[in-house]
Amino acid sequence: MFNSPESCPALVLNADYRPLSYYPLSLWSWQDAIKAVFLERVNILAEYDRAVRSPTFEMRLPSVISLKSYVAPARRPAFTRFNVFLRDNFSCQYCGATEELTFDHVIPRSRGGVTSWDNVVAACAPCNLEKGGRFCTDAKMYPRAWPMMPSVHQLQENGRRFPPNYLHESWHDFLYWDSELEP
Template structure:
């Protein structure tokens, strides 16, 4: 087995053949994928050409697997910094500039020092410059406005937003499952 095996993640689909998550993309390392195959928890949908071997067994590495049991995605999304950025599409909600996550902060619309809570309806994505300009003030005390209304997203909304941010690596066997509703070439 060569070092190239380390770079063969498996796309994980729910039992309905949709990815569990688009952003971050639901991927398992090849070891976890093979373990799930042996535990009969997944079906192999597609394979890489790379083969792993033991003294008594050989198998092509799975590139796409589907869960045998459907996992409901109806639960409320966790309130995390990443999910706030994803809800807001990695755009400052004040100046609308799109930035990488490492250049973003989150801002309390009503500052914590003024009774604001850290919750979906009081936190937005902000660039560092806008966050500094707004500071410890209310929106009414600034000339700033929000790009869109602030609300708790559904898991479905986060999934939809995540589809706009393709990962750095896409194996060709994944494309049919990631972009199943995009326009087909004629």
């Protein structure tokens, strides 16, 4: 099924069995997962059919692991370009485009605006160029959602909307993306 161990990442869950992050999905290489198993830092919850071997040892590669010690999530999300895009669902806040994303200062820096959660939105390059250094009222361009600092929970929820290209079947029960809700 898999040609090499490199194609067998392990989904990493916190001690409460929730992914450390959804986007990007918290994955470890097979080497890091096995090292953590030997150091007794994780529990193996599911395995691949693929195994690694030495002359005296064989082990199936972990596909889902959970940390033995709980890692508290950050209280405040880091202000990064990626997190701004994630907050804004990877779409321009002026036209909705998803290509050529950059970010725009709602109150332009040239007019005293600061680079912060409360003043920066995702914008496509054409909208950013069109708005330029003008106020929203002057450009007649208003963001679909006014910028604000999201909670870590909001970023996690937004990240769940963007599943990675590859999801191993053993991960589904831990990600809740494909589980049916009972009536």
